[in-house]
Amino acid sequence: KQEVTQIPAALSVPEGENLVLNCSFTDSAIYNLQWFRQDPGKGLTSLLLIQSSQREQTSGRLNASLDKSSGRSTLYIAASQPGDSATYLCAVRPRNRDDKIIFGKGTRLHILP
Amino acid sequence: DGGITQSPKYLFRKEGQNVTLSCEQNLNHDAMYWYRQDPGQGLRLIYYSQIVNDFQKGDIAEGYSVSREKKESFPLTVTSAQKNPTAFYLCASSIGSGQPYEQYFGPGTRLTVT
Numbered sequence: 001k002q003e004v005t006q007i008p009a010a011l012s013v014p015e016g017e018n019l020v021l022n023c024s025f026t027d028s029a030i031y032n033l034q035w036f037r038q039d040p041g042k043g044l045t046s047l048l049l050i051q052s053s054q055r056e057q058t059s060g061r062l063n064a065s066l067d068k069s070s071g072r073s074t075l076y077i078a079a080s081q082p083g084d085s086a087t088y089l090c091a092v093r094p095r096n097r098d099d100k101i102i103f104g105k106g107t108r109l110h111i112l113p
Numbered sequence: 114d115g116g117i118t119q120s121p122k123y124l125f126r127k128e129g130q131n132v133t134l135s136c137e138q139n140l141n142h143d144a145m146y147w148y149r150q151d152p153g154q155g156l157r158l159i160y161y162s163q164i165v166n167d168f169q170k171g172d173i174a175e176g177y178s179v180s181r182e183k184k185e186s187f188p189l190t191v192t193s194a195q196k197n198p199t200a201f202y203l204c205a206s207s208i209g210s211g212q213p214y215e216q217y218f219g220p221g222t223r224l225t226v227t
Contacts, residue, residue, distance in 0.1 A: 034215060043119075043203055044218040089155075091216075100171065101216060105155040 002027045002094045006104035014112045015082060021075040021107050023090035028068045031093040035064050035075050038087045038106070047088075048075070052095070080111045116140065117219035119204050124224045126198075134189045134222045136204035145187035146205040146216070149173060156203065162187055163209075191224065198226045 003026045013019050023033070032051050036044040048057045048064040050073070056065040063076040077084055089106040117138045126132045138145065147159040158171030162181040176195025181187055187206075191198045202222045207214040 036218075041201075041221070041223070043117075043220040044205075046215055046217060049215045100158055100161070103156040105153065 002102045004092055004102050004104040006107050010108040012110040012112055017080050018078050019080055021088050023073040023104055025071045025092050028071055029095040031095050033066055033073050034091045036089045082111045082113050085109055085111045117204055117206055119219040119222050124222055126226050128226055129193045131190055131192050134202055136187045138185055138206045140206060142206035143209050144207045147189045148203045150201040150203060
């Protein structure tokens, strides 16, 4: 059974620092991995989607990597800003007949001004 | 603007009443999903639909019902049989199913049952 883990559950860093969020999954048979951002009381906003054949994706100050063999993904945020404060979730789409994606519980990020 | 709308944003109901949450998308997506989010538990899949007039149970379907009569609409009914209905409900859609398509989410509905 596929499980997705995000550690730590919460993280506080000073503004301007570069930071890395971690995501691990137990089964490497996936179609893709997706990183989302969620602000309090809001829906999820898709940040980056990495297909299983890709190693990384970049969007602005964000860079996501994928290492299927080790079951790991990282989300790198450069030059963090207070507006980056949110919960970040990763999710994998397993390579099976079920049309379900499996979510981690998220990392709550707080950027200190 | 293309996207997913959920209404209402906040919903209050008395225990024992059924309530229906709306989800509409104008993205021309075939697949639609309903998730429940509780603090510390992440997102859990309630129901999903891969095509009109068809839907499947997710991991926590008990006490919920859905319909998919139109491609753009996927309403969720929380019945009185749901033992702990207070939660944040999220609707999502993707172009299709069974393929590595990106999921898009609506803004959510917060349901409080007292």
